[in-house]
Amino acid sequence: METTIVLEKEAVENLLPQKFPFVMVDRMFAYSETSLISGLNIKKDNIFxxxxxxxxxxxxxxxxxxxxxxxxxxxxxxxxxxxxGYIGSLKDIEIKKLPEITDTIQSTITILQEFAGITMVNIVTTLNDEEIAKGQMKTVLAK
Known part of the structure; x- marks a missing residue:
């Protein structure tokens, strides 16, 4: 996938249920039915x-x-x-490195399985093309 910004901060924020100051994604670089690449530029005022x-x-x-x-x-x-949606479970989360302010991280999610509102995804987060975190997450949609 290429890294052209598909959606900027305002459009991303309109799609997410989280609102400021709890928004942790500020751009979308790529999307397909089975994957997505997102990004976040880490700012000093971030609550985390x-x-x-x-x-x-x-x-x-x-x-x-x-x-x-x-x-x-x-x-x-x-x-x-x-x-x-809600996080159902986290599996094999591994954090190798913590980014700093002004860094821009990217996460690639890949859908592993999707059935009846339950989705299992693989997630890899990078900083300057270096893998800094990875794991799997199961999410559940509210009915």
Whole structure:
């Protein structure tokens, strides 16, 4: 996938259920039915920044919101309102490095399985093409 910005900050924020100051995705680089590449430029005022470091909780929230963006964008393309989604489980989360303010991270989500509103995804987060976090997440859509 290429890294051209498909959606900028305002469009992404309109698709996500989270609102400022809890938005952890500010761009979408690529989308397909089975994958998405999202990004976040880490700013000093981010609620998950401590001593200029983006904390583990922020990385995991960024990963979760990347999954939410994929789901919301699918519904947007069908002119439908996206239902609320929840994290069902996290599996094999590995955080290798924490980014700092002014860094821009990218997460690639790949749908592994989707059935009856339950989605299992693989997520890899990079900083300057270096893998800094990865894992799997199961999300559940509210009925």
């Amino acid at each position: 920044v401590d001593q200029n470091i983006f904390l583990e909780a922020g990385l995991i929230e960024h990963m979760a919101q990347s999954v939410a963006l994929h789901t919301s964008y699918q519904f947007f393309l069908k002119n439908e309102t996206a239902p609320t």
